[in-house]
Amino acid sequence: MAVSPSLAVAAPRSGPVTSLHVVSDENYPPYLFRNAEGQVEGYLVDLWQLWATRNHVKLTLTATNWAEAQKMIARGDADVIDMIYRTPARESLYDFSAPYADLPVAIYTDTSIGGISGVTTLKGFQIGVQDGDACIERLQSNGIATLQNYRNYTDLIAAAQRQEIKVFCLDEVPANFYLYKAKAQGDFRKAFELYKGQFHRAVRKGNLDTLRLVEEGMKSITTKEEAALRKKWFGAPVDLGEYRAYAGWGLLGLLSVGSLLLLWNMTLRRQVSAKTTTLKQTLAELKAAHQAVKDAKESLAATLQAIPDLLFEFDAEGRYLDVFANQETLLAASKASLIGKNVGAVLPAEASRQVLVAIEHALATGSDYGRVIELEIGGQRRWFELSATRKAGTSPEARVLVLSRDITQRRETEQALQQARDDALLAERDRHFRALFTAAPVAVLYTRANVADSINQRFIDLFGYREEDIANLDEWWLRAYPDPGYRQWVMSTWQSAVDRAASTGGKVQSLEYRVTCKDGTTRDLLIGGQIFGDGFIATFTDITPLRETEAALKDAKDAADAANIAKSEFLANMSHEIRTPMNAILGYAYTLKRTPLQPEQIGRLGKIEDAGRHLLAIINDILDISKIEAGKLVLEHTSFQPGTIIDYVHALIADGAEAKGLHLTVDYHDLPDTLQGDPTRLRQALLNLASNAVKFTEAGSIALLASTLESDDSSALVRFEVRDTGIGIAPASQRDLFQPFKQVDASTTRRYGGTGLGLAITQRLARLMGGDAGVVSAPGAGSTFWFTARLGIGELPAPGPALTGATAEENIRHLHAGARVLLVEDDLVNQEVALELLGDTGLQVDVAANGRLAVDRAADTDYALILMDMQMPEMGGLEATALIRTLPRHRATPIIAMTANAFDEDRQRCLQSGMNDFVAKPVDPDLLFTTLARWLSAPG
Numbered sequence: 001m002a003v004s005p006s007l008a009v010a011a012p013r014s015g016p017v018t019s020l021h022v023v024s025d026e027n028y029p030p031y032l033f034r035n036a037e038g039q040v041e042g043y044l045v046d047l048w049q050l051w052a053t054r055n056h057v058k059l060t061l062t063a064t065n066w067a068e069a070q071k072m073i074a075r076g077d078a079d080v081i082d083m084i085y086r087t088p089a090r091e092s093l094y095d096f097s098a099p100y101a102d103l104p105v106a107i108y109t110d111t112s113i114g115g116i117s118g119v120t121t122l123k124g125f126q127i128g129v130q131d132g133d134a135c136i137e138r139l140q141s142n143g144i145a146t147l148q149n150y151r152n153y154t155d156l157i158a159a160a161q162r163q164e165i166k167v168f169c170l171d172e173v174p175a176n177f178y179l180y181k182a183k184a185q186g187d188f189r190k191a192f193e194l195y196k197g198q199f200h201r202a203v204r205k206g207n208l209d210t211l212r213l214v215e216e217g218m219k220s221i222t223t224k225e226e227a228a229l230r231k232k233w234f235g236a237p238v239d240l241g242e243y244r245a246y247a248g249w250g251l252l253g254l255l256s257v258g259s260l261l262l263l264w265n266m267t268l269r270r271q272v273s274a275k276t277t278t279l280k281q282t283l284a285e286l287k288a289a290h291q292a293v294k295d296a297k298e299s300l301a302a303t304l305q306a307i308p309d310l311l312f313e314f315d316a317e318g319r320y321l322d323v324f325a326n327q328e329t330l331l332a333a334s335k336a337s338l339i340g341k342n343v344g345a346v347l348p349a350e351a352s353r354q355v356l357v358a359i360e361h362a363l364a365t366g367s368d369y370g371r372v373i374e375l376e377i378g379g380q381r382r383w384f385e386l387s388a389t390r391k392a393g394t395s396p397e398a399r400v401l402v403l404s405r406d407i408t409q410r411r412e413t414e415q416a417l418q419q420a421r422d423d424a425l426l427a428e429r430d431r432h433f434r435a436l437f438t439a440a441p442v443a444v445l446y447t448r449a450n451v452a453d454s455i456n457q458r459f460i461d462l463f464g465y466r467e468e469d470i471a472n473l474d475e476w477w478l479r480a481y482p483d484p485g486y487r488q489w490v491m492s493t494w495q496s497a498v499d500r501a502a503s504t505g506g507k508v509q510s511l512e513y514r515v516t517c518k519d520g521t522t523r524d525l526l527i528g529g530q531i532f533g534d535g536f537i538a539t540f541t542d543i544t545p546l547r548e549t550e551a552a553l554k555d556a557k558d559a560a561d562a563a564n565i566a567k568s569e570f571l572a573n574m575s576h577e578i579r580t581p582m583n584a585i586l587g588y589a590y591t592l593k594r595t596p597l598q599p600e601q602i603g604r605l606g607k608i609e610d611a612g613r614h615l616l617a618i619i620n621d622i623l624d625i626s627k628i629e630a631g632k633l634v635l636e637h638t639s640f641q642p643g644t645i646i647d648y649v650h651a652l653i654a655d656g657a658e659a660k661g662l663h664l665t666v667d668y669h670d671l672p673d674t675l676q677g678d679p680t681r682l683r684q685a686l687l688n689l690a691s692n693a694v695k696f697t698e699a700g701s702i703a704l705l706a707s708t709l710e711s712d713d714s715s716a717l718v719r720f721e722v723r724d725t726g727i728g729i730a731p732a733s734q735r736d737l738f739q740p741f742k743q744v745d746a747s748t749t750r751r752y753g754g755t756g757l758g759l760a761i762t763q764r765l766a767r768l769m770g771g772d773a774g775v776v777s778a779p780g781a782g783s784t785f786w787f788t789a790r791l792g793i794g795e796l797p798a799p800g801p802a803l804t805g806a807t808a809e810e811n812i813r814h815l816h817a818g819a820r821v822l823l824v825e826d827d828l829v830n831q832e833v834a835l836e837l838l839g840d841t842g843l844q845v846d847v848a849a850n851g852r853l854a855v856d857r858a859a860d861t862d863y864a865l866i867l868m869d870m871q872m873p874e875m876g877g878l879e880a881t882a883l884i885r886t887l888p889r890h891r892a893t894p895i896i897a898m899t900a901n902a903f904d905e906d907r908q909r910c911l912q913s914g915m916n917d918f919v920a921k922p923v924d925p926d927l928l929f930t931t932l933a934r935w936l937s938a939p940g
């Protein structure tokens, strides 16, 4: 903003110009400047005021920055510009007055810079100038274009103090003033005088009237008046005579009275003395300031000298601006070559990345500590720890100081320490593993190059051998396997296991060997191991106790097997021994019934038969369950019609049910006509359920049901069911019913007889047939017992209609009367029973009391059929059959076993010895007749 002190004297004058606007630089003491209060004063203020008064022109004097002053003229806002140098470029813009003062213009530099002595030495420097200053033109015309403009001298010097510029251009007169004011005289010095300028007043080009007015007006100011002004502002009259030739001035002075001269002289002296005092004081201050700066610099230098670290100054991009290093050998490159380079171009990638991160972090947060970089310097690996700090200061560009501390030694010490720690740990671990090795519960031997390298305590405990006993492995082989043959075998099997392991990861599969210990005892061991480096770890697992237990178990099993065999033999014997008398009882009952008897006798005979059959059923059940439990029951696989099974069971229980007034129904309508399986066992299972139903039902009904649950091309799952309305069973009792010998009521006072085997047999048979058995029942609500069986589907040729017993006996009588039959039987009673049974058939029966006699008889007689007992003195039935078969005449004679050895195995053995069929004792007469009829008619 322009300041317009009211200088005008309002006295209009004839003529065109009544007011004048003068503009000039506010920065040019003592010509024109602003004082501490900001008010404009100076030589020109007084001069122009005098001019205005003299010329009766209203005057405005604007003091502003120099560039603005020139713009005001260009815009026409002001009429006259003062303190202007005449330059070629300005010729076209202004008309100039005559010069009225000489002003030296100089180049100033920072005291740290030397060698600046002429315009040409300025090349490459940034040079500070004031906006609009004539020196700009002068410098440019000398080819210096790197100029940095500032608004005024104050800003310019401040920038120089901030080190923004180190070289600048100033008019000398105000320069001293401003440098002094900024207390910066010591920091800068005048390098050389650029040129000498001359002050003019000027008007816009062509405005010659105004120029003339100004110049004429200036002439109205007397030399004396001007001298007074000069004295006031410059302290002494200078260089005026050169331009203003007031010839009488000197003369006038000379002619003045001596006292005036004296007075003036005294005044001058006073002024000089005052000035000198001020100057001395200023000089002392200056010296003190200079000394302080010097001390500070020396102190800083000493401090830096004392720091062993490297100090770098970077800009934000990581460019080296300054480097300080006491030990230049630690620098990655020479100090001079670093300046101006980017860290990325100097350090390896990772290190420069760390530096850049530190710079970035310091710029963002003020500081960054603790990053470590690794460099190779002079062929040696070194580590540096970085501390980065944002540099405080007035520079608009961000700078970061990075202190780089060589921590190589610390690092190396740390590493050595770590190494020592690791070694200690390793040693400790080694001790630990040695302890583990020694204490391992498995015997271990580590061998290398045929030498037993180490063995553990367990090894010593187990075998008694110590390291010295088997130092050489050959020693081990000899002592552990003293028998040469066994040793040979052990060594060859072991070697091939090791060879195998070498090609499959090194693990040797355990092998079992018997090792001889130092005390001569032997132990069973599993020996395995692992190839380990150039050695081998063998592990020995003692399985002696295991083998002993195994042996004990085997003995126990053998004993159990023997007991089982004994039991089976006992059962077979018992069966045989019971069946033999039963044969007599039932046989005689049968034949007796055929004789004329009293009704009472017929009834008693019937009871004898019932009791006999009951007893037989019990024996059969006991034999069945023991066979099933021994896994010896073999199922038949033949075609049968399931309906006949149900019908058969129905027929068997019909009388009993009727006797109790029970309603009996049957339903099997969705069963296939033909199935394959074991019809005898199915019948047995169903009969067990059905007879229980009759036994435990007092009133109501019984239903026999059979249905197909699922079926495919080859098989069907068939369910058989017996429902009754009997006493029912409580849930708690149902679980155990299918266990052998279990009954709901096991008390001695129970109402119902039975052995508790029926359900157990039924369920086991069902399971053997791929099904199961179960019950649904509640006390008082009756029971439904069921079982399922998986049976084959497919038509096998069904056997032709069987002859019934009666028809068979008749058939024999008609077709085979007189045929010769040999009965081989040792037991006299059973001989008699058989003869009686066969009595009505018309067959001619010879009897042989043992196998040997039978063979003798058969040797010279053609028999149509032989009935053969199994167990006989002298020679049993199997042996006799085999011998008879060697006789040419009996190669095809039907031989039928008739024996109390009623087991399946017995049947098999008979067939294997050469017999054709089998009838068990007690003999069922009907079965005997149908069998005889079939074989007598058989083509042979």
Ligand code: ADP
Pocket: 688, 692, 693, 696, 724, 726, 727, 728, 729, 737, 742, 743, 744, 745, 753, 754, 755, 756, 757, 758, 759, 760, 783, 785
């Ligand atoms: P037993 O009939 O010879 O005792 P079972 O194994 O056939 O042997 O039967 C075991 C027990 O199951 C019988 O003693 C009886 O308590 C019970 N039980 C079997 N069937 C029925 C039924 N239909 N109603 C009620 N209880 C039954």
